[in-house]
Amino acid sequence: MLFPTVTFALFFPPVLLAAWLLAPRPLRWKLFLLAASYVFYAWWNWRFCFLLAGSTVMNQVFAVALALRRDRADPTIRYVRWAAVAANLAVLGWFKYYGFFVTSVATTLRDLGVDVSPQLVQVALPVGISFFTFQALSYVIDVGRDVLDPAPLLDVAVYLSFFPHLVAGPIVRAAEFLPQLRRRPDPTRVDSSTAFWLITKGLFKKVVIASYLSTALVDSVFATPRAHSAPQVLAGIYGYAIQIYADFSGYTDIAIGLALLLGIRFPENFDRPYVAASLQEFWRRWHMTLSRWLRDYLYIPLGGNRRGTRRTYVNLMLTMLLGGLWHGAAWTFVVWGGIHGIGLAVERRYGHVRAPKWVQQLVTFHIVCLAWVFFRAETFTGARDVLWRLATGWTGDLRVDRVVVLTIVAALAVQFVPREAGRRALVVFSHLAPAAQAAALASGLVVIDVLGPAGVAPFIYFRF
Numbered sequence: 001m002l003f004p005t006v007t008f009a010l011f012f013p014p015v016l017l018a019a020w021l022l023a024p025r026p027l028r029w030k031l032f033l034l035a036a037s038y039v040f041y042a043w044w045n046w047r048f049c050f051l052l053a054g055s056t057v058m059n060q061v062f063a064v065a066l067a068l069r070r071d072r073a074d075p076t077i078r079y080v081r082w083a084a085v086a087a088n089l090a091v092l093g094w095f096k097y098y099g100f101f102v103t104s105v106a107t108t109l110r111d112l113g114v115d116v117s118p119q120l121v122q123v124a125l126p127v128g129i130s131f132f133t134f135q136a137l138s139y140v141i142d143v144g145r146d147v148l149d150p151a152p153l154l155d156v157a158v159y160l161s162f163f164p165h166l167v168a169g170p171i172v173r174a175a176e177f178l179p180q181l182r183r184r185p186d187p188t189r190v191d192s193s194t195a196f197w198l199i200t201k202g203l204f205k206k207v208v209i210a211s212y213l214s215t216a217l218v219d220s221v222f223a224t225p226r227a228h229s230a231p232q233v234l235a236g237i238y239g240y241a242i243q244i245y246a247d248f249s250g251y252t253d254i255a256i257g258l259a260l261l262l263g264i265r266f267p268e269n270f271d272r273p274y275v276a277a278s279l280q281e282f283w284r285r286w287h288m289t290l291s292r293w294l295r296d297y298l299y300i301p302l303g304g305n306r307r308g309t310r311r312t313y314v315n316l317m318l319t320m321l322l323g324g325l326w327h328g329a330a331w332t333f334v335v336w337g338g339i340h341g342i343g344l345a346v347e348r349r350y351g352h353v354r355a356p357k358w359v360q361q362l363v364t365f366h367i368v369c370l371a372w373v374f375f376r377a378e379t380f381t382g383a384r385d386v387l388w389r390l391a392t393g394w395t396g397d398l399r400v401d402r403v404v405v406l407t408i409v410a411a412l413a414v415q416f417v418p419r420e421a422g423r424r425a426l427v428v429f430s431h432l433a434p435a436a437q438a439a440a441l442a443s444g445l446v447v448i449d450v451l452g453p454a455g456v457a458p459f460i461y462f463r464f
Contacts, residue, residue: 020335029184033158033262040130040163048126051091055116056157058087059136063156066144085137091134095125096331128167129393130326132160134293139174141297151178164258167252168459170269170289177264185263193430193437195260200444202253207452207461209246209411215453217404222376230393235400235408240376241369242411245273247460248287274368274417277360278351279343281370294323302444313350317341318363332374339371 042049047437062084069077093101139156142148151159151174159177221236228236249270256266269288273295283291299319305312324337355363377383415417429437 002129009307026301027154030154030158030181030346032152034161037161037163037166041161041166042168044127047122050133051126051129052161053157055091055136056153056160058083059140059151059160060153060156061076062087062140063143063150066140067150070144070146070148079143081141084140084144088133088137088140091127095129097325101329123142126380129171131171134290135174136160137297138171138293138422141280142147142173143316148175148178151181155181160258162264164255164264165266166241168255168265169287170252171253171293172266172289173293180264187263190263191260196258196428196437196441197258197429198253198257200441200448201256203448204444205246205250205253207448210243210250210460211344211453212451213243213246213384213404216401218376219245220385222378225389228389229392229396229398230390231398232402233390233393235404237373237386237390238370238408238412239404241365241372244375244460245270245374246411251459253303264317274365274412274415275361276364277357278347278364279340279367280347282364283340283344290323290326294319298322304316309349313345316344316348320344327375330378332377332380335380335383336371336375339367339374343367369419430437 003331037048038052041052062080065080066077066084068074069080083172102106108216115182119427130168137146139159155178156174158181159172159174160289162172162177165172165283217232217236218239222240225236256269259266271285273282273286276285289445299315302315302318303311304315307315318341320337320341322337324333324335324340327333327336374383377386429440432440
């Protein structure tokens, strides 16, 4: 591994410098973004840069082919569109689901009495493959739908590899991103106040809240649930709900802030999801870019709610099951999606039944937490042990660490703070003098360093 990395480090800078000097001035900003993104990705594993580049070229070829057939009203356009979707899903399926599929088939055959011992090929999972594949699909599908024209290859390469959102989102659509590349941002007009505010807020969520809850209770509860009492398990479940929110929304804040510093605006990805009074509202607030992607590219093409009540339930369930499988190659993720699918169908069926808003919020939050148990557990056995201990572990030491409880309560309370309060705080920060802003940011970083635990766990969504 060392030799290829050193070789890449020695030869990439001269190639980059030559491209920079030879390129016309308007292209240099895009070349810089592309180079920075590939260096970022190569730092994890340089070999998968070829996969990213191959995906870029493949999808550009499909986009051009779709545009040509679209302009000529060629009836074969649907076959090209399906080929583009199939090719992208085949790449994603090979890297992410090959082992899962082969193992599941072998297990089923063994249950039927057929002894099968498959020789699995070890396939490394490229970081961020789910995100850049979904973005590539949005590009080619929108071109095929005449929502978008094919962009220059360099623009598409920057779009798919742009490092702030490459490995863990948000899922930015081509129609949102590509138009921003047509103009080079003015460095004097970059919204740096908002960017640094978001980056600092994201670091606090991740380093202080998510990492603390992970090390203080959550990891221990899900690793050995039988060693904990029911209140501790319940706190661990609540803690994971806060951990995954702080972890993922913290990364999103950092990604949006970094993109702002480079003159690119990302869509919002979270909006206080735990105040939701229904699962439908939860998905309007949680991982909003994925929710909209699943709605526009899966649920609506399946027929949405236009083909009768029963088909609507089926479409909801299929969308959420596939959304669960998108998160990982494990049946626990499928169950997580199934819980949300069933919940959405029940809401649609009995949505006319009214209850006080706080009751709806309480029920929604606990359904979400139940689903998080399967999302977090490595196996069905692990999820079962957590839930069984929650039901039976009401004896012995029932104490829960006060700091953990306070962190969970405070994090949930912040969800109910109106968005306008956050906007007003940002406005106040933006109007401070540069020196005062720098002092506030420095103080925030010191607080993060003091409160954060030793060693910070990787971002949860890096593995998706």
